[in-house]
Amino acid sequence: xxxxxxxxxxxxxxxxxxxxxxxxxxxVLVVDDDPTCLMxxxxxxxxxxxxxxxCNRAEIALSLLRENRNGFDIVLSxxxxxxxxxxxxxxxxxxxxxxxxxxxxxxxxKNVVMKGVTHGACDYLIKPVRLEALKNIWxxxxxxxxxxxxxxxxxxxxxxxxxQQQLPDDADYLSSANEGSWRNSKRKKxxxxxxxxxxxxxxxxxxxxxxxxxxxxxxxxxAANQLGIDKAVPKKILELMNVPGLTRENVASHLQKYxxxxxxxxxxxxxxxxxxxxxxxxxTYGSISSFNDLELQAYAASGQLPAQNLAAxxxxxxxxxxxxxxxxxxxxxxxxxxxxxxxxxxxxxxxHMSNSKQVxxxxxxxxxxxxxxxxxxxxxxxxFGINMQVGSHGSQGNSLMMQMAQPQSRSQIQNxxxxxxxxxxxSSIGQPVVSNGTSRVLTRPVYNxxxxxxxxxxxxxxxTTDLSRNSFPLRGNSGISSLASKVIPRxxxxxxxxxxxxxxxxxxxxxxxxxxQHKSQDWNLQNSGLAFDTSQQANMRGNLDVxxxxxxxxxxxxxxxxxxxxxxxxxxxxxLQQGFSSSGHSSSSSFGKGIFSGVEEIGHRNVPNIGQxxxxxxxxTSPRVKAEMLEGSFYNNILPDQYDQEDLMSALLKHQxxxxxxxxxxxxxxxxxxxxxxV
Amino acid sequence: MDRNQMQLKIxxxxxxxxxxxxxxxxxxxxxxxxxxxxxxxxxxxxGSFYGDSVRLLRNLELSLEKRPFDxxxxxxxxxxxxxxxxxxxxxxxxxxxxxxxxxxxxGNAEGCISSYQQVKQxxxxxxxxxxxxxxxxxxxx
Numbered sequence: 001x002x003x004x005x006x007x008x009x010x011x012x013x014x015x016x017x018x019x020x021x022x023x024x025x026x027x028v029l030v031v032d033d034d035p036t037c038l039m040x041x042x043x044x045x046x047x048x049x050x051x052x053x054x055c056n057r058a059e060i061a062l063s064l065l066r067e068n069r070n071g072f073d074i075v076l077s078x079x080x081x082x083x084x085x086x087x088x089x090x091x092x093x094x095x096x097x098x099x100x101x102x103x104x105x106x107x108x109x110k111n112v113v114m115k116g117v118t119h120g121a122c123d124y125l126i127k128p129v130r131l132e133a134l135k136n137i138w139x140x141x142x143x144x145x146x147x148x149x150x151x152x153x154x155x156x157x158x159x160x161x162x163x164q165q166q167l168p169d170d171a172d173y174l175s176s177a178n179e180g181s182w183r184n185s186k187r188k189k190x191x192x193x194x195x196x197x198x199x200x201x202x203x204x205x206x207x208x209x210x211x212x213x214x215x216x217x218x219x220x221x222x223a224a225n226q227l228g229i230d231k232a233v234p235k236k237i238l239e240l241m242n243v244p245g246l247t248r249e250n251v252a253s254h255l256q257k258y259x260x261x262x263x264x265x266x267x268x269x270x271x272x273x274x275x276x277x278x279x280x281x282x283x284t285y286g287s288i289s290s291f292n293d294l295e296l297q298a299y300a301a302s303g304q305l306p307a308q309n310l311a312a313x314x315x316x317x318x319x320x321x322x323x324x325x326x327x328x329x330x331x332x333x334x335x336x337x338x339x340x341x342x343x344x345x346x347x348x349x350x351x352h353m354s355n356s357k358q359v360x361x362x363x364x365x366x367x368x369x370x371x372x373x374x375x376x377x378x379x380x381x382x383x384f385g386i387n388m389q390v391g392s393h394g395s396q397g398n399s400l401m402m403q404m405a406q407p408q409s410r411s412q413i414q415n416x417x418x419x420x421x422x423x424x425x426x427s428s429i430g431q432p433v434v435s436n437g438t439s440r441v442l443t444r445p446v447y448n449x450x451x452x453x454x455x456x457x458x459x460x461x462x463x464t465t466d467l468s469r470n471s472f473p474l475r476g477n478s479g480i481s482s483l484a485s486k487v488i489p490r491x492x493x494x495x496x497x498x499x500x501x502x503x504x505x506x507x508x509x510x511x512x513x514x515x516x517q518h519k520s521q522d523w524n525l526q527n528s529g530l531a532f533d534t535s536q537q538a539n540m541r542g543n544l545d546v547x548x549x550x551x552x553x554x555x556x557x558x559x560x561x562x563x564x565x566x567x568x569x570x571x572x573x574x575x576l577q578q579g580f581s582s583s584g585h586s587s588s589s590s591f592g593k594g595i596f597s598g599v600e601e602i603g604h605r606n607v608p609n610i611g612q613x614x615x616x617x618x619x620x621t622s623p624r625v626k627a628e629m630l631e632g633s634f635y636n637n638i639l640p641d642q643y644d645q646e647d648l649m650s651a652l653l654k655h656q657x658x659x660x661x662x663x664x665x666x667x668x669x670x671x672x673x674x675x676x677x678x679v
Numbered sequence: 680m681d682r683n684q685m686q687l688k689i690x691x692x693x694x695x696x697x698x699x700x701x702x703x704x705x706x707x708x709x710x711x712x713x714x715x716x717x718x719x720x721x722x723x724x725x726g727s728f729y730g731d732s733v734r735l736l737r738n739l740e741l742s743l744e745k746r747p748f749d750x751x752x753x754x755x756x757x758x759x760x761x762x763x764x765x766x767x768x769x770x771x772x773x774x775x776x777x778x779x780x781x782x783x784x785x786g787n788a789e790g791c792i793s794s795y796q797q798v799k800q801x802x803x804x805x806x807x808x809x810x811x812x813x814x815x816x817x818x819x820x
Contacts, residue, residue: 044712
């Protein structure tokens with residue numbers, strides 16, 4: 001059994017074979033279960049000066065391809081193979097790696113050849129394959145690359161990772177190609193393209209890169225479902241979506257990935273998706289769970305999946321007993337990141353969630369919200385990178401929170417919390433801080449907390465508000481309600497508290513994972529911020545009605561966190577904890593405890609004495625992140641009147657209606673993570 | 680037999696393969712592939728084919744013992760065998776394979792059995808011939 005035996009008559013140092021004259025050095029993976037054919041093909045390829053790798057099993061071929069994302073230029077595969085149908089392999093390769101695939105078979109019947117065409121094979125060779133036929137397979141590589149270049153140039157193709165890496169090499173690679181042949185293939189390609197493509201081809205305008213935002217993806221999914229996923233063709237989807245600036249190629253590549261995702265979803269190929277998928281080694285298209293989550297969330301958001309189904313799917317995907325919650329807030333993170341680590345994150349969180357029920361997205365979105373709403377919130381939260389996790393106590397938390405929130409004066413609570421927080425701030429990294437996205441909240445010096453600049457380790461001016469942009473309506477008051485978000489303690493989480501700059505204001509508690517890079521996003525709570533007026537502290541205290549022992553924790557995933565996790569496979573854990581002192585008096589100590597516990601590293605945290613406390617923490621989100629982040633209904637219940645609810649509420653309500661909050665500027669989801677999905 | 684005569688004999692034998700329709704151009708392709716890197720390439724390939732074909736034929740026989748015939752399965756097995764045979768240019772064998780497949784498609788059990796026997800026979804004949812051929816070639820070399 002040959003397992004990917006590499007053979008090449010010419011030593012090629014570079015994997016691209018660029019040291020040789022194109023097409024020499026073309027890296028071919030040949031898959032055939034017949035050892036005789038395999039030997040012959042290998043020999044023939046070598047005679048053509050290609051670098052041939054033999055493989056007699058489709059699964060092995062796939063893993064080879066996945067391991068060496070850019071290790072091959074073209075794949076030759078037999079149609080009839082025992083372990084996997086050649087066409088299936090063709091699909092996988094096309095979706096995941098987007099390599100040209102040539103099918104081979106002794107069967108020359110029309111329907112089989114047609115099947116090859118419909119499955120996207122570049123070519124179909126009838127066995128026995130002749131040397132002459134193999135000599136020209138390089139044309140498919142050129143054709144594909146050219147097509148991809150065009151795609152990238154024009155519309156910000158999603159195949160960025162891989163292609164971008166390849167492009168520089170390809171440029172050389174192709175430049176040395178036979179001019180005539182290349183031109184021929186180019187001409188041929190042009191002829192093959194339809195008018196639409198031709199237009200794109202001729203256009204030399206660089207269109208902005210397409211970012212598959214949640215909204216866009218939802219539109220896509222809606223269009224695809226409308227057409228029927230089997231019949232959905234990029235052109236029709238594009239028409240249905242009616243998004244200006246979107247090209248058929250964008251849709252096509254996105255559709256490919258989407259299809260793969262669906263396939264995975266149905267096949268539950270959880271194990272199959274290891275390794276890198278699309279191009280970007282960091283992006284993990286990989287874990288199906290994350291993928292599932294992502295899509296599930298998208299689905300939920302778009303209302304296509306009932307929340308229960310979503311949860312069920314998720315649960316199934318995660319192999320857990322079904323969570324009743326709609327989507328783990330954690331998973332939402334996955335919405336924008338396909339990385340496996342994210343998945344882990346999600347899973348980890350799920351573990352915490354255990355019996356999690358409700359997922360509170362935005363600062364403890366009230367459980368009285370319908371799942372769908374929650375899903376929407378999810379979406380919104382996602383867009384804000386807010387990741388809320390529901391702790392095991394979570395579901396209770398909602399209602400509790402609601403109860404709690406109301407009687408209390410936010411500011412007081414906040415103040416107290418902050419105060420305690422401050423005092424307690426450990427030098428170690430704490431937990432994510434919920435950032436109150438409300439500008440108002442942020443800026444209003446609601447908190448007059450001890451400022452911890454450097455002393456509080458972990459405070460760093462740098463800490464961007466990874467945490468939620470959610471603007472906690474902590475405007476100083478009982479953002480506790482908002483605070484009463486549920487947080488799932490995550491072991492990995494490390495909370496960092498952003499030190500308020502000078503003064504005694506705590507701006508933001510940003511929880512980040514230690515590994516996270518800090519982006520200079522403006523989550524800086526530092527200056528803006530949830531500053532709680534000390535004056536209000538008293539109020540807060542008074543109102544703190546901590547009878548609750550609900551531990552509400554929220555995990556907010558700031559955009560940074562998302563991005564970081566997306567890129568670095570670090571799962572940010574944002575925890576926001578709110579704590580209410582049980583006594584209702586905001587003794588700093590008790591408060592602090594709560595907060596402190598929130599601040600503590602999740603790893604070892606057990607909310608001391610807090611039991612189920614609501615810890616309040618606020619992150620100051622940049623003014624940009626406004627009340628948009630907050631979902632209306634939640635805040636309706638929670639936001640005390642003291643808060644300048646007007647803006648907050650209206651913003652929230654508005655967003656709630658809109659379903660998806662569009663985050664301004666800061667959120668730039670660079671490319672839909674899906675795009676980076678390997679697939 | 681001196682060398683020239685030997686080589687003449689080998690050449691004649693080889694020619695007969697083509698003239699009698701045992702082998703086709705694919706065999707020549709294999710010969711063309713033979714080079715300094717793989718000086719015995721053709722023999723290796725043929726050896727590989729015969730080694731593997733035993734397995735394929737075995738599958739066929741086992742399937743043919745079952746009643747009723749699973750024509751689909753039989754056809755698939757034969758497809759593999761046919762594909763392999765064609766790769767060395769064993770055209771007569773290949774022809775018999777196609778006939779077998781036609782019987783399968785027609786659901787003709789008897790036809791399948793008889794054509795299978797043909798396949799097996801042609802397969803064996805060619806094997807003997809090639810073995811002789813290579814043996815002579817080695818002697819001449």
